Amino acid sequence: MDALTAKGVIKRYTQHVALDDVSLTIPEQSIYGLLGPNGAGKTTFIRIVNQIINADAGEINIFGEKLSEKHIGVIGYLPEERGLYKKLKVGEQLLYLAQLKGLSRNEALARSKKWIEKFDIKDWWNKKVEDLSKGMAQKVQFISTVMHEPRLIILDEPFSGFDPVNAQLITEQILDLRKNGSTIIFSTHRMETVEDLCDHVALINKSKKIVEGTKKQIKDTYKNNTFSIEHKGSFSINGQYELVSQTKVEENYFHSIIRTPQLDTPNQLLQQLIGLTEVHAFVEKIPTMSEIFINLVKGKSDE
Amino acid sequence: MNKIWLIVQREFLNRVQKKSFLIATILVPLIFPAIMGGMVWYMINQYENAKPEIVHVLDESGKFDFKNTKKFEFIIEKESLEKAKENYKNTKDFALLYVPNIDIAKPEGFTIFTKENPSIEKIGDLERLLADRIQDLKLEAYNIDKETLASLKTKVDFKQVNITETGEEKSSNSGIYYGLGFVLGILIYMFVLIYGIQIMQGVIDEKTSKIVEVIVSSVKPFQLMMGKIIGIASVGLLQFLIWILIITFVSSSVLSYFGLQMPQKQLTEQITKQMPDEVKEAQEVPNKKVNELLVNLSEIPFGKIAAVFVFYFLGGYLLYGALFAAVGSAVDSIQESQQFQFPITLPLLVAYMGLFLVILRDPHGTMSFWLSIIPLTSPVAMVGRIAFGVPTWELVLSMVLLVGGFIFTTWVAGRIYRVGILMSGTKVNYKVLAKWFMIKN
Structure with a gap:
């Protein structure tokens, strides 16, 4: 009830x-x-x-x-x-x-x-x-x-x-x-x-x-299938994946953000990445309530 | 209903348990007589110990014989007015009095020179001094002796008797009624104002301490308002009761101290027995007067007056109390409440002034009638009139209207209150109040 x-x-x-x-x-x-x-x-x-x-x-x-x-x-x-x-x-x-x-x-x-x-x-x-x-x-x-x-x-x-x-x-x-x-x-x-x-x-x-x-x-609902990856050695990726950004953290260490199509599972992306670079960290970017809140409120008030 | 009762209890206990309640309740009936007694004592004391004022006198007529009195000491000037002024200027004395050469039939041209504005009383004393002397001179001139004059003075004193509808005769005394109306009217005025402001204060406190939202999630705003009003009313009634007990106790013990608790007749007999005959005769007149007064007192329906008083106190209190609650709900501080307090206290003030200017002088006039019928003024006006005897139909009409009046103001106030208590930080004017009143639940 x-x-x-x-x-x-x-x-x-x-x-x-x-x-x-x-x-x-x-x-x-x-x-x-x-x-x-x-x-x-x-x-x-x-x-x-x-x-x-x-x-x-x-x-x-x-x-x-x-x-x-x-x-x-x-x-x-x-x-x-x-x-x-x-x-x-x-x-x-x-x-x-x-x-x-x-x-x-x-x-x-x-x-x-x-x-x-x-x-x-x-x-x-x-x-x-x-x-x-x-x-x-x-x-x-x-x-x-x-x-x-x-x-x-x-x-x-x-x-x-x-x-x-x-x-x-x-x-x-x-x-x-x-x-x-x-x-x-x-x-x-x-x-x-x-x-x-x-x-x-x-x-x-x-x-x-x-x-x-x-x-x-x-x-x-509000996550947009982006992943944050820390890795050794730079790479580029194409096709269905979009490399949003790749920044150098220190000598040969990078931080990249990749957006995937809705239907992909994290594992599919990970498999691809393993062939391209040495993955140190891999985490899906889940929006915080705070981000969702601000986006929704701002989005509304922009109308 | 149960919850209103809880609130009434709480409001009552909150106030009664305070030390200030005890102090106010016990001190007030003592404080006013004490202040008045103190002032009278001070004045008498000052009067008796006052040094005589020094007055320079230049009497060109030579008709006056200035002897020093308790109040004045005279220094006689013999030379010209200019010289007298000069002499006076060099002293710190009270005044210089100039008496020209007057015609007794038309005494004119008296002048008094002073350094600061003298009190009316002192001027009056000096004027009386001169007037008395001129009167004596006139009596001499017209060949009238003082005894003849004394025998001319006449005093008439009515014995007042009311014939009632049933043909019963009752002695009455306007003086007593006047005093009674005066005191009762002022009491109602004061109590309605004092307790009304207590309600307002209580509402403002709840609003500013923010407790009110918690409370109205448990009870209806109207219940909260009524609980507060009734709670404070019961504090007022308790206070009355205590005051009446104190006054009865004090006055009966004072009376018994002076041995006046005996029936008047017995007392008179006892006194006259011990007196020589001439004194007895002289004594009989005032005794008769006292007896009459006592008879008058005993014929005043105190029970009825007390009942009417309590009714109008409660009625007036409820009528104004609701309005004060509404004002309290609309504002955030006592300072802000000033602007709304004025229109509420205005009719009360009109009633108060009407009491002195109209009702006590002409208790059965048209103006008095209306003042004691209209609910906003009737609490003060009717208790001022009641001792003079008010026809039953007028009393009933006035009471019914008062009940209707407070139901109406409570309804209006309740509608403003329910919105007002939840609004803080808003700038409130009459338009806003009207809007709150119109908001549907």
């Missing part, structure tokens, strides 16, 4: 269209990267899923059911612009936020105790948020997002402002949550996050969805 499906979601504001017929399918237990430049419509989509605003048209289903008020407790949301009540103590804050998500007071108490132990921050319980450092406050915020054990967790730029240690901690928690059955949606521009964590990706640009699929599918 899919964690979330959106069909033909449209949201118009007076001056512009924020989402133009966007359809997404987010499989259960995936880590799904929602990518796109600023102002593309990611936040609008997330707000619609969180029922903060309503879509003008389209349908959203959560675990097979039409999105409705009862799903509030199913979703955990960490907005990009985050904050807590500054004057409130950490403990009270966690209890309050969890109760708003529908937990009973006792449940909320038990869960929040469990989490602050997990994060090793028991002494903070009676501290006011304004007395915490930024990183500390973000831990508290993360706990408040996942404390009610949501099946769908939406994280908007979750790592911004985290130091590497905390980022690592949060990453582990996210993977853990996924293992326990949660589905995670990342909204981010951080391509390392996408490379490392996401298995599914969608790119939204200018209110429209441009691509969607598993990371592998997308990379396969």
Whole structure:
């Protein structure tokens, strides 16, 4: 079953269209990267899923059911612009936020105790948020997002402002949550996050969805069968292969880039090369998500 | 509903648990009397310890006999005005008073020279001094003695009685009603403003701390707004309750300290028993007055007034509170809120000024009627009027309109609020607010 499906979601504001017929399918237990430049419509989509605003048209289903008020407790949301009540103590804050998500007071108490132990921050319980450092406050915020054990967790730029240690901690928690059955949606521009964590990706640009699929599918779609070769002794190649460039690295050592026709396998090229030169390194150039992202966004905006 | 209740609780506890709440709640009922008492004490003290002002006097008429008083010490100048001015200039004294040769029937030409602008009070004292002397001279000239004059002075004091529709007679006292209307009107004005601004502050805090997006992913913006408004209202009511308890306790203990808790009659009897007859007679008149006052007080329907007061406090608070919440949602800081605060506080200010200028003077006039019917002004205006007695139909109409009014403002505010809280960094004007209002959900 899919964690979330959106069909033909449209949201118009007076001056512009924020989402133009966007359809997404987010499989259960995936880590799904929602990518796109600023102002593309990611936040609008997330707000619609969180029922903060309503879509003008389209349908959203959560675990097979039409999105409705009862799903509030199913979703955990960490907005990009985050904050807590500054004057409130950490403990009270966690209890309050969890109760708003529908937990009973006792449940909320038990869960929040469990989490602050997990994060090793028991002494903070009676501290006011304004007395915490930024990183500390973000831990508290993360706990408040996942404390009610949501099946769908939406994280908007979750790592911004985290130091590497905390980022690592949060990453582990996210993977853990996924293992326990949660589905995670990342909204981010951080391509390392996408490379490392996401298995599914969608790119939204200018209110429209441009691509969607598993990371592998997308990379396969956008790779252009180029290979990077380090070799001893220069060569030239012709026929169906195109030698894009050949640069000298040092005495008699070269770095070449070759493009092959779509249907060729790497082995066919390699066989050819072995006859021509001494191959030291041979690697297919697979585009990074970052490259794909930039190409797609730029390509679109050039139109 | 359950979630609104959670928010109400949170907002209530957030405020009540603060030390400042305790301090404000306990100090406010003590602070105002303390300030007023302190000022009065200071003034009396100053008055009693004040050194007399030195006034040079040049009396060309020779009709005045300047004796030093507690306030003034006179130095008599004998020579010309020029010379007197010269003498005065060389001193640090208060003033030089020049009295020309006057005709008693038309006393004119008095002049006072001072170095700085003197207070009205001191000038008045000096003028009275001269006027008294001239009056005495006139009495002499017309052959009237002072006793005759005293017997001419007359004072009339009504006993006020209202005849109700049922023919029942009730004594009344406009003075008490005036005082009651005055105090209650100001209280409503202050509370609506103070708590309204608290709501606005709370909304701005949530918006600037960015918590609001997390909250509205769990509850509807309208629930959040109502939770906050109701939460703060309950803080206000608690504060009232404590104040009433404090005031009752303090005043009853003060009264019992002065032994006034006894029924007035008993007290009077007790006192008169110990007094010689002449004093008794003189005492009876004021006692009668006090008794009348007490009867008047006992006939004021305090229960009804208190109920009306609480109703209008809540109504006015809800009506304005929603608007303050909308303003808070639209801006990013308290400074920015100024431009929107003004139009909200304007009707409140109109009601406040109407209270002094119109309602308390003419509680049953057309203007007073409308001010106490229109929901924006009725909270202040009606509690100002209520003690004077308001026909039931007017009260009911005003209450119904107030309820309608706050439902309307809450609806309008809710529509602005739901959009505003998620918008930060936008330049907001009335056109933008109107657009937000129109956006469909």
